[in-house]
Amino acid sequence: MAEQHAETVSEQRTKEQEQYCKQLETFYQGIGNKPVYTMEIIKFAANAIAGLTEENPNCSFMDIDGKVHDDFDHSLILRVNQDSGTKAKFEFWSYQELATNLGLWARAYGLEDENWGPYLNHLAEKKIPCFHFPWAHPDHPPLREDDLRQVEAMWKETAERKEIMSYFQKKSEKEQTTMIKKIVCFGLGCLSSVNLSKLNEGQHRIHNLYHHLVAFDIADALKASQVPVPIIFQDPIYRKHDHAWLQKLADERGIQISFIENPRGLLEVDENTLVLAHGSPAFPVSQLIVDVTKPFNGPAGFFCNTIPKIVSAEDELKEFELRRMNPPTRRVASMEADYNMRAVFTINNWSSTMYMKQK
Known part of the structure; x- marks a missing residue:
C-alpha cells in the first residue's frame, strides 16, 4: 500500500x-x-x-x-x-x-x-x-562596537575581499565598462551583534556585515579613480540602529549614503547604477532588475546570485524549487547576451557573481 x-x-x-x-x-x-x-x-x-x-x-x-x-x-x-x-x-x-x-x-x-x-x-x-x-518583522539585537571592529579586521584578510578589490582597484586599467555613478543595495540583511566565540552560530550575521562592507569598499575604490559614488540601501528589516551603524561607517569613510523604503530603491536604478544584491534578498530581485532596466539595456553592474544556464520551462521550475525567493528565469539567464554584460568574478562562498556592462 x-x-x-x-x-x-x-x-x-x-x-x-x-x-x-x-x-x-x-x-x-x-x-x-x-x-x-x-x-x-x-x-x-x-x-x-x-x-x-x-x-x-x-x-x-x-x-x-x-x-x-x-x-x-x-x-x-x-x-x-x-x-x-x-x-x-x-x-x-x-x-x-x-x-x-x-x-x-x-x-x-x-x-x-x-x-x-x-x-x-x-x-x-x-x-x-x-x-x-502583512509580514512579521522580528527585532534583532543591535550591533556592538567591538563586534563591528573585529569583523572589519577579519574582512580585510578574507579571500573574498581580495577578489573584489583586485577587480575594482584596477577596473579602469583593465577594461572599458559603463561608468558607475551610484550604488544601490537590496536585501543585504540586518546588522546584529555577533558572538565571535561561536562563529558557526553567527556566520550569517558576519556575512551580513561583510555584504555591507563590500558596498563601502567598492565606493572607496571608485572614489579613488572617479567622482564620489553615493550608496542607497533598501532592506525592510533595517531598524534605526542599523541605519545608525551604516551612517557611522559612511562618515568614517567620507561616503554619502541614504536609505529608501521598499520598493522605491528599484526606481533609483539606471544605466549608471551598480546593483548589489549578493545577500539573501527575500524577493525575486534578479527578475526585477532585468525587467526594469530593459529600456536602457541593463545597469552598469549587477552583483547577484550566480546565474545558471536556463533554456526551458523545466529548468525554470527546477530553479524555483532551489531558490523560491529569488529564482532565475530564461530572461535572467540571457542578461549577459541581451545587455552586453560580462561575469568578471565569482565569490563561490556566497554563490554570487559580479556582472559588468561593457561599453
Whole structure:
C-alpha cells in the first residue's frame, strides 16, 4: 500500500510539473518581449500604498498589461498591522508564480488561510505582480562596537575581499565598462551583534556585515579613480540602529549614503547604477532588475546570485524549487547576451557573481 501511495504521489507530481511547464510557455507567449515589471507598475503601486489609511483603505494596482484595478480593500491588512505589530511590506510574484496562477506558491507555502487566500488568488488572477502584505518583522539585537571592529579586521584578510578589490582597484586599467555613478543595495540583511566565540552560530550575521562592507569598499575604490559614488540601501528589516551603524561607517569613510523604503530603491536604478544584491534578498530581485532596466539595456553592474544556464520551462521550475525567493528565469539567464554584460568574478562562498556592462 505504501509503495502504491508513493507511486500515486509521484504520478501526481509529474502531472503537476507538466501542467506548470505548459502554463509557463503560455505565459511567455502572452507577454512576448514585454517585461513583467516596469518602472511604471512599481511607481504606481508605491504611490497607491503610500496613501493608505484606515479611513481610506482602498487601493489600486496595475497589472502586467498596464490596466488599473481599483477593487482592493486593505482594511484587513491595516488592522492586522495595528493589532499584531507586524509591518506590511511589498511582495513581488516571480514569473514562475504568476505563470502558474500561484500553483507553485501554493504548493510551497499553502493558500488555505481564509483571510489571505482569496486576496492572493484575486491578485494572481488579475496578473498583478506586486502588492502589499502583512509580514512579521522580528527585532534583532543591535550591533556592538567591538563586534563591528573585529569583523572589519577579519574582512580585510578574507579571500573574498581580495577578489573584489583586485577587480575594482584596477577596473579602469583593465577594461572599458559603463561608468558607475551610484550604488544601490537590496536585501543585504540586518546588522546584529555577533558572538565571535561561536562563529558557526553567527556566520550569517558576519556575512551580513561583510555584504555591507563590500558596498563601502567598492565606493572607496571608485572614489579613488572617479567622482564620489553615493550608496542607497533598501532592506525592510533595517531598524534605526542599523541605519545608525551604516551612517557611522559612511562618515568614517567620507561616503554619502541614504536609505529608501521598499520598493522605491528599484526606481533609483539606471544605466549608471551598480546593483548589489549578493545577500539573501527575500524577493525575486534578479527578475526585477532585468525587467526594469530593459529600456536602457541593463545597469552598469549587477552583483547577484550566480546565474545558471536556463533554456526551458523545466529548468525554470527546477530553479524555483532551489531558490523560491529569488529564482532565475530564461530572461535572467540571457542578461549577459541581451545587455552586453560580462561575469568578471565569482565569490563561490556566497554563490554570487559580479556582472559588468561593457561599453
